Amino acid sequence: MEETSKQPGKNPIEPVRMNPDSKFRFSCHEGLECFRECCGKITIFLTPYDVLRIKNRLGITSAEFLSLYTRIVDLKSTKLPFFLLNVTEDGKCPFVGEGGCNIYADRPLVCRYYPIGLGVLKSTEEESGDFYFRIKEPFCKGFEEDKEWTVRQWRESQEIDRYDFINKNWFEIVLNKKLLAGDMEPDEKSQRLYMLGSFDTDSFRNFVFESRFLDLYDVDEVTIEMIKEDEVELLKFAHKWLKGVLFGEYVYPRR
Structure with missing residues (x-):
């Protein structure tokens, strides 16, 4: 369910399975020529805790946020509807400005994971459970920076554990074997x-x-x-x- 952008050409997802101790180099800041480019031509699936955080940041009700900022999509794999964040006419996130993300402290989960994606293996396979993968967009200069992380450190720095804990039962719903x-x-x-x-x-x-x-x-x-x-x-x-x-x-x- 991790998806933040779709660029033409080469698939940005690297076919290498990562674990919590896998290392990668990455840093994102205003000094990079690609700054804010990953916020364009973007597809963001929202989790329940995303909606709660963002609607409170904007000072509106959840119903107002869903009506004004999202659209519904149906995923055949789960048979349940999901909400996608609406984008501007030129395909950008509605919350990105000249200085970057205007709701950075309350940004969605997929933005927190980026440039890492989360995958889930079906329990019918020999291996099961979560794994990670790197999303390396051709325009991104963040991978050329010296800052090194493990996946575990990245998750901690982005408050991902809190999001996953609060969304835990919802993930179990949408990934239910019956569905x-x-x-x-x-x-x-x-x-x-x-x-x-x-x-x-x-x-x-x-x-x-x-x-x-x-x-x-x-x-x-x-x-x-x-x-x-x-x-x-x-x-x-x-x-x-x-x-x-x-x-x-x-x-x-x-x-």
Whole structure:
């Protein structure tokens, strides 16, 4: 699911599998002639925590952000919809300016990973689990810099562990074996609930606290107070709830 740009010609993804201790040289700064070029002709898939961070940065609701800044795409492999960040008429990220990214502290996960991509092996293969790969665009001069990283160090420097932890249950939803194997096809209602619980945090809060939700689901008082006060906890709660709705893996069973 890692994709940040599509350039004509040579595939920028190097066919070398990397692990957390693999090393690479890279640095990005304003002094490079290619600065901001990777923010053009770009495709950015958004995760739920991306949406939460960016909509708060902009001071708007999740529904407003999704309406103004994104479009929906369906991935056949998961049978669930995803949100792509809209780009400008010339294909650039809407948040890039002369000085670089205008929302840098809250930039999406794929931007944090770049120039590394994350891959997931299917459990049916001899090996399974996550692996990494380098994305080397022909225009990028960052690889000519002296700064050396391991993949682990890069992840730490970009706060990727926090994003992955918060998105953990959502990743498990979209990579669920039942979906990938074609054993189930989410109906329209299931897809609407998936969109609500995955990305539209503000509307999901209303759904929980302004409907009969808490009468229908057995949620303990400690959790109720946490999701009332903490938006990140609300997002994590939504993903756990979705696993029950979609796959019957109930953390919060119906009463």
